Amino acid sequence: MNTLFRPESAVILLAAVAIVGCEDPPESGTVARGTADADHRRAAGLLSRYDYDDAVQLLSTVVEGDPGRTDARIDLAIATMNRQEETDEADALAMLDAIHAESPDDPRAAYLSSVLHLRAGNDEIAATRLGRLLDVDDADPFTWYHYGLAQERRNPIAAVAAYRRATELDPYQRSGWYRLGSVAARLGEDDTADDALATFERLEDNPRARTVRPIYGRLGPKSMARPGGDGAARGARPEGGPWSPPVPLSVLGATPAWSTGPGARVPSVADLDGDGRLDLFIAEALEGDAPNLVLLRDEDGYRPTIHHPLAGIEDVRFAAFADVDGDGRTDAYLGRRGPNRLFLRTDAGDWVDATAASGTEDGNHDTTDARFVDADHDGDLDILLANADGPANLLNNDRDGGFTSIADRIGLNVATDGVRVLSADLDGTRDLDLLVIRDAPPHLVLLNDRLWNYRVDDVAFEAIRRADLVLATSGDLDGDGVMDLVTGDRSGAIHRWERNDAGVFEATLLHSFDAPPANLAMLDPDGDGRFEIVTNSTLGLEDTANWTPLLEDSRRGFAALSMPATGEATPMLVPPGPGRFDFTAVELAGGDDPTQSIRSNPDGLGAILAARIDDVWTITANLPPDAGPGQSRQPVPFGLGGAPTISYLLVDWPDGLFQGEVPGLGDAMSTGPSLAAGSVDRIVETQRQVSSCPVLFTHDGEGFRFVSDVLGVGGVGYLLEPGVYSEPRPFERFPMPANALAPDADGRLRLVLCEPMEEVCYLDAAELVGWSLPEGWSLAVDERLAILGPPATGAPILYRTTLDPVAATDNRGEDVLASVRLDDLKAAPLPTLDHRFIGRLAEPHVVELEFAAPIPTSTDDRRPWLLMDGWVEYPYAQTMFAAWQAEAAYEAPTLEARGADGVWRVVQEQFGYPAGMPRTSAFPLDGIPEGCDALRLSTNQEIYWDRLRVVIGEPAPPEAKRVTVPPTGAKFSAIGFPRRLDAPQRRPDYDWTDRTPVWDVRHQRGRYTAFGDVLPLLETADGAVVTIGPGEGVELVFDPPPDAEKIHWILDTHGWCKDRDRFTRDGETIEPIPGEDRRDEAANMLLESHRTRMEAGR
Template sequence: MRMVNAITGMPIAAWIAWITMAACVLAGCGESAPSRDVWEEALSAKHTGLAYLYRNDLDGAAGSFESVARLVPGEPLGHANRALALLKLQDYEQAAASVDRAVDLAPEDGEVLSIKSDIVAARGDREAALGLLAHAVGHNASDVVLRYKYLTEMRRLRGPDLQEEDALAELQAMLEYEPDNLAVLVELNEILVRLDRWREASAGYRRMAGLLEPVPEDIQTWLDRTLDALDRRDGAEAESSAGILGNLLVVDPAYRASRDRLGDPSQQSPPLYDFRTAPPDLEAVAADALVDMAFVDAGDEWMEGNLSEEEQWTDLALADVDGDGRLDLALAGRQGLTVLSNPVDGRETVSSPWSGMDDLVSGDAVFRLVPGDFDNDGDMDMLAAGTSSPRVYHNEGDGTFGLAQTLDPGTGPMYFDSASRVDFDHDGDLDVLASNRSALRFFRHTEGGVFEEATSATGFLESVSGVPGGIAESVSADGVSAGGDSADGNFAVPPAQPLAWGDFDLDGAVDVVALFDDGAHRLYRNLRQGRWVDWTERFGGIRWGGAKTVAAADFNNDGALDLFMAGSAAEGCRLLWNDNGRRFDGEDTLPAFGDACDGLDAAAVRPFDFDNDGFIDLALAGHSEPGLSGLRLVRNLGNGAFEERADLLPVLLSAIEDVEVGDLDDDGDLDLVLLTEGRPMVLRNDGGNANGWLKVQLAAALEGSGKNNFYGIGSTIEVNAGSHYQSLQVDAAVTHVGLGSRETADVIRVIWSNGVPQNRIDPESRTLIVEPQRLKGSCPSLYTWNGDRFVFVTHLMTRSAIGALTETGAPAWPDAANDYVKIRGDQLRMRDGKFEVRVVEELWDAVYMDKMELLVVDHPGETDIFVDEKYLPPPYPDLEIHTVTDPRLPVAALDHHGNDILSALAARDSLYVGDYRLGDFQGVPEMHSITLDLGDLKGAERIHLYLCGWIMPIEPSSNLALSQRNNVAVIPPYLEVPDGRGQWRTVIPYTGFPSGEHKTVFIDLTDLFPADDYRVRLTTNLELYWSEAFFTVDEPVRNERRITRLSPDTADLHYRGYSREYRTAPYGPFIRDYRVLSGEPQWLPFEGYRTRYGDVTPLLRASDNRYVIYSSGEEIKVTFDAADLPAPPPGWTRNFVLHTDGWLKEGDLNTATAATIEPLPFHGMADYPYGPESRYPDEAGLRAYRNAYNTRWVSQESFRNALRLHGPGR
């Protein structure tokens, strides 16, 4: 945590700066300070300007920061940030004037001087720019970002003349201020190796290993080799091994976090985020004063007469089980399970029937209820776990529930007292993790709300300290929890909650914290593809042996999930702050709760915002010492401070078995439902709705998607209202958001559980957000200059999907794409003597573009040319150009319903064939076919079929889900012909399919017809849409043509943004309009070193592992010199073929190493990702390429912090 003033909540540096400014004003050394209203206006303009910068709207940014400078002319931020915007607009003169004013106001401010150095460098004086950075470092010695920029500029300017000792001195200085910075240590160690300083290098690598505990296997392999070479004084081997080790480390989270802290010196300086001279409380993070509110016992109006006195309950849950939008109450007890519906104005006893109850009900049954849509059909089901085997009940939609499955732990009888459900493996459905505090069991969803035990394949610990599976030690033989009985001994306190889930390391995937009775608590990091690793030692902080209960929430509104942990009555509780996804830190939070936890043996913890002030509070329930309440209410004051508010509660018993939170009366504030002595009790929140509030409900697509579970459990909702930011994880059908004194929110950003972001501007107080139906990964878009504008042609390199999973769960092929696509002559025209194309990555992909080549194909005007643009598994074929002189339409065409589709297939237009029922997953509908009658072709020697269409791709996460199912399989297209005996015969088992949009599939039908019946049937359950079908008969083997190959003349890499996406027809593909642009980043970035912006021409001229690395929102502008290209002969016409080679990696959460650019692919690799014995070639030329080109570090932080730091913007 950064140091803050305990009173104001401002950073200490900002507090000191403000005091200095105030003293200056009082001494008469400047104009009078702006009023509070003026500062508020300037704050709003700052937020808008930062949002414009983030969206790459530079004119808007310059205007907003000009407003800041006008409102508070003595504040450097407005002047400096305006200068930065003008620099990006290449208005160097105005930028220089603006930054000079900022320097006058803050002559030693490192961030201001860094912006000035950028402007000076842009005007051509790089030596002066370097001098400015040296001056800045002299006044800001501890600023490692500034020092690293200074070192990078020295290397860039001095080149080989820079002495290694000088670089070493700078790195050593950085380590003095950040001794645990792994990225700095890696660079320093590599220099020590090159200087033959063996002993220092060896000590440095051992120090580095200490920062990596536990050391991953592949890193350990090359670390050992490096140390061995150093011990043997083998300089060449040590340098080679150290280089490979450094490349491997780029993927490691500890390295990436360290590298993030150094910034990206290859780019222009970041803006100033914090005012230097504003009042300390202008952007205070403290909560507002508590509104007039209290929790009132509402038992008479909610429970009177609804439950008999004989009924005793062991757990309760709130969920809308009847789909009317109101929370119902589910109860579990020794008599079974029941649901009471909620008509809002009071509870109505409606005991919903549950099947399978005869063997469930027993005198010793103790249950925990976990609601969730386990079969993903849009209604709430229920999981019951406890001293009977866990059961899953499906909501039948008619007021009844059916027993769907009794979960089998795979080791004989084993009972669980706690379970969590979320889409743990991010494949679009809910999974279950169960605990008895001695063992874990992972139940993976397979199909239709049915689960299979899969713990051994996940990395979760199956048992702790030798305790085998069986009845949990926490539950005694009579079914009463070891947590203790109530006063009369009849009611069990359910065990504490030992599981918490969330994206703790901020990499987009669900991690898990699990508490165990022996105190050996663990944090499991999600490695994707259904695997986790014990990350406890790396993340730290959770080894508090006294912890029995854990809950996760963002308590300080910084976008990272913190952990609340509670122990026994004697142990108390503590809060562990999440340090930006790097580790937990609880050292300064021990006294934060005062006596709120004293004497309480907590069994349930519920984070919630009871006063709607925008800060997460806590309700703690359990056993208290006699005379003390069993329910504690803790208010979050902001700034890391909390206070107990017992005065807001009625008098309660000392034993509260459970507490649940929800807006029962639908009035905008959260009520409480308690379980005390086996009886439910409602505490109505009166007055919490005096503050603003928001209810957000997510709804995933139920058909043709399969990307998210229906309620979006596991998604993240971010809310920005003015300067106030919150981040909440979705754990129920409706997420309640407090807005404090603000009546409305400016913007909501949802990060769905599959990683796809979605924004909603000016949301209503009750907001339904439906999952967007959009592509998230597909390949870069090709745009060409048609003489008037740039037009979308198709997607490129769709054959490659390294790291992805296939529908069988096997990894995708690692081969480079080697892709050829046709560009029609009317799509590409000469511009200033050159052909110009733009290749833009606009989806969630990383592109490794190794080669581009334009083939100019001149041919007689009466013919046309095509290339086979289908996907088939490798080896991918070389180029073959097919010529067509006489295309013929089928005489008839039918779909699988028998409908006439010939008119839809007559031309390559916006009419597509696609009348079939979608399935559970995108890309996998029902089986469907097209049947084409080619007419009488007796005597034909060669028959070639051409089909044009597109495919809706199956995403890697859906492939993971498909690999876990038995009720659906992917059937690639196969082709059948009549066998002459009334049946169909398969003649091509796998025809391939269009590899993207507007792609042509060539199928050779020669000699495939056993009878004089020239019909063909193409069948699949891939989501294929066909636009055109024609065939040729006896075309010449080789028509006359002339092919000229052009290499790139120029190629420039830069940021562009995102073109507008739309569909031309109901069954048409997603295409883009290049003229309509959004500059705002849309996807979580791949982290790592990308190719620096600028000239990349040499990287695209050969397939040689020297490629352009770029990703979402970035574009390569490529020109091909046509000055010497002869015109087509008279009567001829011209078309083109674009050849690209390279790889593509999707950002899908179940793509291997999807979070990072590394490991780098290379030609000839056998797998991706590859193991420690395989590596990107370690050659001098390739090392030089990486050092010269791949210098742009891209972090995920800017995207994660977009709403929090950049404000709402407009």
């Protein structure tokens, strides 16, 4: 199940979850020993969930009770070093050095102590211990990697050899490839460097890739806890073959009137009645007025339903099934000889013909294939079509119930005489490309450059375009994380296409049959976690019109449902054979609440699933595993290879978000998926905020607390519509809430700017500006995300007069005065959300404010301002693209004022809004009419108004004093991910005291600022920025003036931010670094001298 509150990264849980259980181990002789074993195992479980402090406490008890338990002592050191309190690393090193002195042959003590000596700068000690360790065990890539680190300064040639050995042992160790490339470059070994760094970049999005970091789970097997007790043993491979002989499908009741004519006879699989069982649809299998066979499965078997609405549609070639409208139910698209038909299933169980209303008939063609696919990654399902007597088509989902053809726009209309379509990531760029197989070459390959831009002439695919193809499918045949294209031709040859050294695709013959197969699928037939090519010959089928995979039993894996090419159209079943391991199965959903906005399409089609089963990876895409025609809707099975469960599952969703799932580890709402043999787990995408802006924590004298975020106005590359991006403002002056900032025990002011999301912050400068004001005076700032009208200046607003509304109503006639008079984080209620688009309302939200007396108009020394406390739910770039397609505009707040004559006048259309999490924004009321005693705000954005009021800005009183406090310290480090707490009305909050070292996010590719002292980079706004990635933060320290707690503080920040959304311009890299217009030669040298840390992906 999805993790609603704290999505823990499954990457870190790999080894611990595989070896740790929560049950007590078997009796070991004494009750005390058994209790200690149980506590040790529980501590290992705590480590796997990042509960380091609790693990330290529990392991301390175990060690105190039995100081001779060396493994427990080492695990205590592991827990201590990961806890990362002030002296923890030094304490852990002392523990490990003591164990190493007692047991110099203990590999874990030698390895872990070496890692900590490296972090302490003791390279020689580390090199000596690691060298001895390699003399005994030279097959551990993590030891080789750290041996390379220990040798880099003293003997770079030896370091290169060590990194080369590490990457030979583990070709997916990205850290090893990066260090190999970097050191080889310094030695002038350019070819080695280029190859290594190219491999490092190529592995960025590979689920198997790993980075080495001083974090639990990232340092290899010698760094993992080792509690007592044996893990679950893997079962032996069952005897027999993977497939049983074909048998007629058992159909309940009277024998149907099987067709003997030359109909389509194409089977598809889906749950057609919502009962959780998979039903069958077979086009043109019967004689009579209901030519399509609909078999609904019940507890007894398959029961024909001749009166089903889908059964009587004539001239159907195939069916494609998916949840088109996002209501959780199966919908059907029937490809026909003639206009196609779209049927939507209602909550009452009826099937409604939505063809005319949706515009999905695609003319009067002979349609040979169709696939539901989120071609543009905007979160809905489009329809890709091939026609035998006309052009191919892509019907774009407009999210208003209608579809629009974009074939002409993207160049798809040139593909006439189509036979099959395929949607897959053909070029390895994390989006779905399109292949249309024509009756004769050339075929059409459209490479997705996003935003409806496709390339058709990439020379790397020329051989594919010219090949003799009739079928195609895609999947990961060898578990390397790269999707392989497999095709069949008219001669019966099956080829796998791979890039050669020049990057051009070449065919490798896999199998050769006497005739072209009826279908081609990439399946795991024996449950060992490895995919194989399956055809009708593999299944022992003869005279086959078509067949399709069928998951009748999630424990047994795919069966096959086949239709004969001649004679009676009697369905044949190829059951799973006896020689299979057990399977588990997963079904994905982009969301499970139709009233909420989602980012991925309803069926999660296009997601990449990577299952780790002990030490084996199985990687697949959530796309049809076969070549069609049509499309089934059924769970994705995973062979367990004799293991009882998947160790952990990684999901790379179509919207680019990353999610990890571990058996039994859920959240406050669920226990998590079982991922066990025979289960079918529904995994819903976690609807979490993965980008916003840098988050601000301040020290209030007792500890750090969450305040808000900053620099949301500085977002770069944010898409408004294709070709149009927002213009960032590279500064924000944030007024601190009262009591948010106070001296700590050492008399210092401290704050942290960090990135707990999937984005990068380019922090250029930061300082505190304080105002000491007389009693009765307050401070605001001219800040907002300005859309139209005057820009926000960041200037202070000093005031002593506040006009609160005496009445407030919304456009539904509800009294909302109590919600907008106090800044209590309880905002005015909103109307219904537009579930299609994040951050948009289904109808405008209007708030009218009445004041007891007219608002004064502006004079030379008195200026009225509207102050707005609140927060906004930002749409992502992906959301903006989807809304642009649907012509669904986001309308920022418009301000109207009522004059003395009772007439409402527009003061400013779309003036702006609070730029992020809870904050105070302001807008000048220069344009209000005389006698204005009421204001009206209207918007269709998801903006939460907490407090609304008018203040009168005045010049600074004589007693006022302004002070500027630059930072005296700036420490940059991997602070981890503070736990996010989702309050009502989507109000974010964070718990600084509960931080996890990793999360389900990825770094944008590039060279980041090195950890350590970054004060020189932040002293002036000169473009020499600190690049802050996910889980990283800068702690700023200030020497406060006297009476600091009485000062009104403004945090003056300069910088930018950029998220990793698929539609953000250059969103997958940190380049280009903004601020080029600010950087002189000295600032550029300063910037580059600190950018020595390479990050990319996980």
